[in-house]
Amino acid sequence: MFLQQIINGLTIGSVYALIALGYTMVYGILQLINFAHGEIYMIGAYMGIIAIGFFVYLGLADISLTLTLILTFIAAMIFTGAYGITLERIAYRPMRNAPRLSILISAIGMSIFLQNYVMLAQGAKDKIFPHDLKIQGGLTIADAHITYIQIMIMLISILMMAGLTYFVKKTKIGMAMRATSQDMRMAGLLGINTDRIIVITFFLGSILAGAAGVMISMYYGIVNFSMGYAAGIKAFTAAVLGGIGNIPGAMLGGILLGLIEALGAGYISSEYKDVFAFAILVIVLIFRPSGLLDERVSEKV
Amino acid sequence: MMANIKKLSLISIWLFGLTFPFVGIANAFYFFIITLFISSIWLLYKAMDIKLPAGIILPPRLKRGLDRKGARITAAAILAIPALLLPFFTDQYITNVAITAVAYIALAIGLNIVVGFAGLLDLGYVAFYAVGAYLFALLSTGAGLSFWAALPLAAIVAAAFGVLLGFPTLRLRGDYLAIVTLGFGEMIRITLNNWDSLTGGPNGILGIAAPSLFGLSLSQPAHYYYLIILLVLFTIFAANRLNNSRIGRAWIAIREDEIAAEAMGINIVKMKLLAFALGASFAGIAGAFFASRMRFVSPESFTFFESVIILSMVILGGMGSIPGVILGAVVLVILPESLRGFQNYRMIIFGSAMVLMMIFRPQGFIGSTRRRLELHPDDEKILQQETESLYDVEKR
Amino acid sequence: MKAFYRFFIFSLALLFLISCAKKEDVIKIGTAGPFTGDQARIGNDMKNGVELAVSEWNTKGGVLGKKIVLLAEDDRHDPKEAVSVANKLVSAGVVGVIGHLNSNCTKPASRIYNEKGIPMITPASTNPEITQQGFNSVFRTCGRDDQQGAGLAKFVIETLKKKKVAVLHDKTTYGQGLSEEFKKAAGDKVQVMIYEGVTQGDQDFKPVLTKVKSTNPDVIFFGGMHTEGGLIIKQAKELGIKAPVIGGDGLYGSTLLEVAGPAAEGSYMAFFTPTAETETGRNFVKNYTAKYGEIETYAPYAYDAANILLEAIAQAKTTDGKKLIEAIRAMKYEGAVGTIEYDAKGDIKKAGYTIYTVKDKKFITYSKSK
Known part of the structure; x- marks a missing residue:
């Protein structure tokens, strides 16, 4: 049972981590809680189902399932990336110099807007991931079941996190991102196009959330327009748990949160599942007021 | 002007691209038209360079009057009367x-x-x-x-x-x-x-x-x-x-x-x-x-x-x-x-x-x-x- | 200042117009439920059911020679909004209300309708407390949680002959109420291995199901709605749990089949008299699916509720609330979900449940309990 709970926790934890990265990157640069980020994840999940429906309709799934899945991921990520950029352009860029709390309200307004936009466009019913794709099934390891989708979620998450770390640490744009997060005005003076860096940050955060959305739509098999809210709050909690603005912190926070939830629900009470996450957060913050990995031990982006 | 038109159509095409998987091609096309319309108004507005006033728009005399304390109380009282009688x-x-x-x-x-x-x-x-x-x-x-x-x-x-x-x-x-x-x-x-x-x-x-x-x-x-x-x-x-x-x-x-x-x-x-x-x-x-x-x-x-x-x-x-x-x-x-x-x-x-x-x-x-x-x-x-x-x- | 005066006069004129507009010669009935937000799906299902009934009456020429107008108001399953909506419907002059959907919205709203003596028929609020408030204007077309819970307990004990039961519920008035009543009715004839709540709207039930699995039950009872139910069925299969899932009317809906997919085979759920067994029911299913697509859960109840209200108006030959309430109480209505008769509290007299099971992606009748 313990092993099974660890598997459950790691699966959902890697998804939280991917979403939390979006929060933490935007926060690192703009000091803004991007409240609409959960909705971007929801849009990613919808796009996954819409895209795979389209490819199945074209008959691509019969030719190569792997190719279909890869194309689905790419399509969903491009779209969520575009939504992220548009979100920044409409709701955040005009308010660059406004009080930060006003931007927060703008973000909340955007979140309400996106949720209802998807509800109107796609209907209030749950959308279902096609059952007849041959991606079901799984392995049994000593009484614990792990499905292929769970394995895929963990692998893709690790790949994406590694990719992001490489991008931020080693590439020129990554370096510019780090500079911008340290001091936006100074970075601007040094010739970095900070507006462009902000756009790239939103794009990266959104495609990670989009990938998380597609994986969740495969894992649970359903999506609905209100799923972004709860996941968004959990992921934000994860980002704060790890130390907001800190990329490894968001990964650690996300996976920890998933494990806490699974073990708490499994061994204590599933009624209080959502309480555990917050309770742990409060305890951590009392002892380490800026998260598990705060800025001093590692650089922030 | 040409630049504006180019910008305008780009915005509209972008939004068309964003919305079509969700709402279908036909509806996305309506959005396209609507965005074109709204963004042209927006560009016109920006071109005219209107500054929004910092406070609530009040005639200057009224505003000066309102700054006096007595006047503020009177204004509050005028607003309060309908509020108090509302249920009737x-x-x-x-x-x-x-x-x-x-x-x-x-x-x-x-x-x-x-x-x-x-x-x-x-x-x-x-x-x-x-x-x-x-x-x-x-x-x-x-x-x-x-x-x-x-x-x-x-x-x-x-x-x-x-x-x-x-x-x-x-x-x-x-x-x-x-x-x-x-x-x-x-x-x-x-x-x-x-x-x-x-x-x-x-x-x-x-x-x-x-x-x-x-x-x-x-x-x-x-x-x-x-x-x-x-x-x-x-x-x-x-x-x-x-x-x-x-x-x-x-x-x-x-x-x-x-x-x-x-x-x-x-x-x-x-x-x-x-x-x-x-x-x-x-x-x-x-x-x-x-x-x-x-x-x-x-x-x-x-x-x-x-x-x-x-x-x-x-x-x-x-x-x-x-x-x-x-x-x-x-x-x-x-x-x-x-x-x-x-x-x-x-x-x-x-x-x-x-x-x-x-x-x-x-x-x-x-x-x-x-x-x-x-x-x-x-x-x-x-x-x-x-x-x-x-x-x-x-x-x- | 001039602008202000103009605005003032304009508002006065508007108020005047609004007060005049009330004198149209139509009969207004109201419906309220969560039409937006995360329960919009089942809310709109209910609204469509009412709408269908109203449009059918209108094509027949309305009631008392007048056209029927349906006012649909969204309460977003928030009790505060429900009160606001109830006041709005009352102020708009509705003669009767179909709604609300959630028990916790129906509770505070029913008091407002009762104060004005307007009949309210809820198609979906199964909580027993609603009809225990002593309001004579309150009715429902669905059964109560305790009626349904007892039926399901009997089914598990006598038909399935299972001993070890794991009980899960979604921590809502409906889900928890049903599970409580099930546990109460089953008494010591079954062994409850685990009794836990999950969060409605959550999608990850694997942690709690892993716990369920370690207690090794013969059957899993779930009190809740079809989305969560479908996910529980699916995730239980993924964890290698072989015990079937059984639940109440909340599980009966096309969403469950879609969500759970092949995993749904062999699950059991109770539902009212099947719509396929009555003439009205068959016609309803045909007309509804042609107009709105798949039926979720509450559309047939809502359809019957609207028909009962309109029939009462036709029989009483008036829209006076008091007479309507008498007419509803005296009525024996053959509806889409079977025969509906009311007791003194406003509950249906005979809540016969049918147990369904899923076979080949369809709900089929398993056994009937009267």
């Missing part, structure tokens, strides 16, 4: 909406103490509202306590919860505080939903007594209306006195620069806890009123969304400004109600209205006068400093 010339529905609006004023004023005055971003304010509501519900159904006896109790217990939340969060700044308060609010709600033996769990508590006055049961909408107006006048009075007191100035000092405030001899711990406690007690009073009016409480009335809406009222109206917060509360209650005719489109319009209002008036409808005096808003540099000093996680 409207139907039950309008009265009910008015009750909701006025009740939210009490909540928004309470949150304004925490967020606007002391600068502590609280995303779980609804927890105290829930505490007040459930306390009265339990006292009324369990002990048969009257509304008037329970009202101070609700305020005191909610204040105690405020201190309870305040203690562990004293060291936290800005967004860390925000997420902990959010978690606190959710924890209270989930506990209310799960503690079946005390709170009835998801069933809630039914059969709460209506308040009574000299043996008269106040159960008509008009009664509730006057009752809440009375309570709100009290909260406005209290908040106003606080704002202009030593305590209020201490809060503002903490908000602007905590370290400097401490160096000036302000007791940060005491002042922060006081802000949480006072803000919470207002919510407790509003909660007790809510329970007595609905005659029923259940956990789904106290969701995070509720906290968000109250916070939006404070920020939309103008943080730190009492008239602003009142206006914000009234607008955010009446706007969704008046949009009911749009049915499913109601919340989408509400969401976009929030974004647009913030883009055009980031300081809220009525910015705090104190802030306007302290920091000249035209001076961009100072404005930026102000932005940075608010809720900054760390001092650079």
Whole structure:
């Protein structure tokens, strides 16, 4: 049972981590809680189902399932990336110099807007991931079941996190991102196009959330327009748990949160599942007021 | 001109691309046309370079007149008369909406103490509202306590919860505080939903007594209306006195620069806890009123969304400004109600209205006068400093 | 100042117009439920059911020679909004209301309708407390949680002959109420291995199901709605749990089949008299699916509720609330979900449940309990 709970926790934890990265990157640069980020994840999940429906309709799934899945991921990520950029352009860029709390309200307004936009466009019913794709099934390891989708979620998450770390640490744009997060005005003076860096940050955060959305739509098999809210709050909690603005912190926070939830629900009470996450957060913050990995031990982006 | 047209069509094509997988090609095409239309108006507007006035648009003579205290009181009285007579010339529905609006004023004023005055971003304010509501519900159904006896109790217990939340969060700044308060609010709600033996769990508590006055049961909408107006006048009075007191100035000092405030001899711990406690007690009073009016409480009335809406009222109206917060509360209650005719489109319009209002008036409808005096808003540099000093996680 | 006066006069004129507009010669009935937000799906299902009934009456020429106008108001499953909506409907002059959907919205709203003596028929609020408030204007077309819970307990004990039961519920008034009543009715004839709540709207039930699995039950009882139910069925299969899932009317809906997919085979759920067994029911299913697509859960109940209200108006030959309430109480109505008769409290007299099971992606009748 313990092993099974660890598997459950790691699966959902890697998804939280991917979403939390979006929060933490935007926060690192703009000091803004991007409240609409959960909705971007929801849009990613919808796009996954819409895209795979389209490819199945074209008959691509019969030719190569792997190719279909890869194309689905790419399509969903491009779209969520575009939504992220548009979100920044409409709701955040005009308010660059406004009080930060006003931007927060703008973000909340955007979140309400996106949720209802998807509800109107796609209907209030749950959308279902096609059952007849041959991606079901799984392995049994000593009484614990792990499905292929769970394995895929963990692998893709690790790949994406590694990719992001490489991008931020080693590439020129990554370096510019780090500079911008340290001091936006100074970075601007040094010739970095900070507006462009902000756009790239939103794009990266959104495609990670989009990938998380597609994986969740495969894992649970359903999506609905209100799923972004709860996941968004959990992921934000994860980002704060790890130390907001800190990329490894968001990964650690996300996976920890998933494990806490699974073990708490499994061994204590599933009624209080959502309480555990917050309770742990409060305890951590009392002892380490800026998260598990705060800025001093590692650089922030 | 050519550049504008190019920009315009690019925007429209971009939005077409974004929307077509969701709404279908045909609808996305309508969007395309609509965006083309709206963005051309927007470009025209930008080309004309209209400056939005910083304050509410009033004729200069009226504005000068309003600055005199006597005139302000007269203006308030003129506005107050229709408000007081409202239940006599409207139907039950309008009265009910008015009750909701006025009740939210009490909540928004309470949150304004925490967020606007002391600068502590609280995303779980609804927890105290829930505490007040459930306390009265339990006292009324369990002990048969009257509304008037329970009202101070609700305020005191909610204040105690405020201190309870305040203690562990004293060291936290800005967004860390925000997420902990959010978690606190959710924890209270989930506990209310799960503690079946005390709170009835998801069933809630039914059969709460209506308040009574000299043996008269106040159960008509008009009664509730006057009752809440009375309570709100009290909260406005209290908040106003606080704002202009030593305590209020201490809060503002903490908000602007905590370290400097401490160096000036302000007791940060005491002042922060006081802000949480006072803000919470207002919510407790509003909660007790809510329970007595609905005659029923259940956990789904106290969701995070509720906290968000109250916070939006404070920020939309103008943080730190009492008239602003009142206006914000009234607008955010009446706007969704008046949009009911749009049915499913109601919340989408509400969401976009929030974004647009913030883009055009980031300081809220009525910015705090104190802030306007302290920091000249035209001076961009100072404005930026102000932005940075608010809720900054760390001092650079 | 001039602008202000103009605005004032304009508002006065508007008020005047609004008050005049009330004198149209139509009969207004109201419906309220969560039409937006995360329960919009089942809310709109209910609204469509009412709409269908109203449009059918209108094509027949309305009632009492007048056209029927349906006012649908969204309560977003928030009790505060429900009160606001109830006041709005009352102020608009509705003669009867179909709604609300959630028990916690129906509770505070029913008091407002009762004060005005307007009949309210809820198609979906199963909580027993609603009809225990002593309001004579309150009716429902669905059964109560305790009626249904007892039927399901009997089914588990006598038909399935299972001993070890794991009980899960979604921590809502409906889900928890049903599970409580099930546990109460089953008494010591079954062994409850685990009794836990999950969160409605959550999608990850694997942690709690892992716990369920370790207690090794013969059957899993779930009190809740079809989305969560479908996910629980699916995730239980993924964890290798072989015990079938059984639940109440909340599980009966096309969404469950879609969500759970092949995993749904062999699950059991109770539902009212099947729509396929009555003439009205068959016609209803045909017309509804042609107009709105798949039926979720509450559309047939809502359809019957609207028909009962309109039939009462036709029989009483008036829209007076008191007469309507009498007419509804005296009525014996053959509806889409079977025969509906009311007792003194406003509950249906005979809540016969049919147990369904899923076979080949369809709900089929398993056994009937009267």
